[in-house]
Amino acid sequence: MRLSSLPLRWALRRNVSLTPAHASKCRRAFSTAGPRHDRSNSAETGNVDVEKLLSEPTWSIASLLPRPDARPDHAPQLSSKQLHHLLRLSALPPPKDVAEEGALLSTLASQLHFVRQMQSVDTTGVEPLRSLRDETADGEKAETLGLEALQGALDGEEVRGKWHKRIRRPRAERGSGSEYGEWDPLSTAGKKVGRFFVVEGGKEA
């Protein structure tokens, strides 16, 4: 199982008996407390006292948010300039007044704390999950684009010339009559001029 499993899975695992190896791995990944040496002893004997194991939480979801009483941690504070840069990148409107900017900065600080907790997980050698796909060998074979996948396109080409042979794809003179001939993209436009979308590029827009 991937170490990048969400904390929820850990909570769900309470109902499943733990193998010693698995317990120690999860502890290393998620615990904010140090490793428990007495646990490892019982793990070696192969006899796990489940009650004792589950009596004390080793990790809390609260660790993902900054503690309200804690002093600002050693992480650098975000400056107003950086905030404005990020808002520009995301095409979000700038804060209206100092109070809103303060609120945005503190929210951002909480979010960054959360992200740092995520980043503290050791993921060396683990490929990031991009999306849920069939990653088995069969799945990859099904996804491979080989000669048969391109056969249709290859058949559509012609060879031009008898002496000096060139491959040419025949060009369509007029529209191929796809369904996009009937749909008018301009019907989605708020502003248009003739057959074009219109954008006001001025600074005050």
Added chain:
Amino acid sequence: MKTPTARIAPLHLSRTLHSSFHANLRVPRASVVSKWLRSRNLTTAPALAQEAVPLRKHLKDEAKRKKAEAKINGVAKKLKTDPRLEKWELAVGIEIHAELNTECKLFSSGPTEGSDGVANSRVAFFDAALPGTQPQFQVATLLPALRAAIALGCEVQRKSGWDRKHYFHWDQPNGYQITQYYEPFAKNGTLTLSASDGVPTSDLNGADSIGIGIKQIQMEQDTAKTTHHPPSTYHIDLNRAGHPLIEVITLPHIHSPQTAAAVVRKIQAILRSVDACVTGMELGGLRADVNVSIRERGTEGTGSSYSGVSGLGQRTEIKNLSSFKAVEDAIVAERDRQIAVLEAEGVIEGETRGWTLGATETTRLRGKEGEVDYRYMPDADLPPLVVGSDLVDHLRVTMPELPDETVDRVERQYGVTLKDAKTMVDLDDGDRLEFLEETVELVLRRSGDQATDQLRVGKLVGNWILHELGGLLATTETSWATMTITPVEVADVLVNLQNKQITARVAKQLLSTLNDTSTSPRPSVDHLIDEGNLRLRPLSDEGYEVLAMQIMDESPDMVAAVREKGQKGKIMWFVGQMVRRGEEGTVEPENAREVLERLLSD
């Protein structure tokens, strides 16, 4: 003002000019006229002289005229070598974006062609970024992309990914461009260039050719087209949004502006020959961005490195160059600017700069602080691209001839010069070369038992197709595609010429007549020769002498020039006069020359 259609000077006018025997009467050369016409935004087709001006003659006359002008100005036209280049060395890397030749777009089934250029008529739902639409990789777009990668000698990666490059712009409806940032589909290729491609000898360093490394090729989407309506309105056409592009990134192995332009030209030619990218730079189908840096010779620059090439100076990027000349000029301007800054003890900043045609210096578009953070991330909507090795092998085996191979083959098989071979391969999408090959085959077949040398025949046919037919097409303003002359006819004419049945002049006339004839019914060449009584009736020796004496009597000053001043070149003028005055198809230039030399040397 002359309308564009009335390009040809009225025939009667030129005939009166030519009827005078004073050769020093200056007839406006085609190039001067075309320049005048061009300055008036009319046309560049040369004005019609009495007959089709062969291309080679035209070029020679041009060169002569320029030399004469230079002599008048008293300036020795010598190429200036910048002394600063002794100290500073240039390194250039190029990124080329080329539109792939496909039926539909990269991630949607929106068509790429058709609909007669009406704006916003080839837009799929995903291209317009309607909420909820998803990309779907169109498999057929892989074909030209793989051919491009194989033609440029790259290793096609079995597995590559799709990444999002985020930035907001009105020509990017989705707010991100789907590209292959982390894992491109092809890596580590080479491009070989030689002196005939335009590489200066300083770059070759004594070798025959240089190899420019290609770092990678990746597929990505094109943006929409915007037109600016001042002061600040933009009109957007989404037809082009989502069109597949390949980006070819070279390593900074290029060390002169001429080589850079040669690289772009070569890549365009190669991509065209494999039918991967068929719209050229002039139509906006190929765009180049260049990265320029300089360093002092013998040093490591600022120690920057790029993809394994180290010891470079700080580089600046020049974006959106849209012609070969722009590439060369922009690099020269940027190099000079960087040298000036460094010699004044300044520091080059890593900026993005722009270039406009006719400018003398690049303009700053974006500084380092304005650098955009693209926040590259893998696109979760798309599966990785897995390419089967059977497909790559099949394409490698069925790859059409690359331009270098074609030029080489034409030179070897047909005895055509390198320059002519290059021209022939480029013209008319290869159709002219096809014509040449078919004509040579026909000529060889019809020459019968005579020992025919393919090289000799090839050279003859090559000359006629490139220069004579080319000149004819230019003067009659026919395009190659609409030309009605067939290889059979050209072969007939040339076979007759070879067998001394007709003179070269008559041959040109026949071609001209054939060009004017409509498609059907077409008279055969032999029929035309017999009908026009054009068959060579060789003049007897007395006939030659009589004609020669006649002309010599009429122009005593020319005779004096040859006899007293020893200007042997003027003999050809006499030959020309004899050919013109003699009856059609009777005077052979070689014999005329012999007779004249005999008579004039008394």
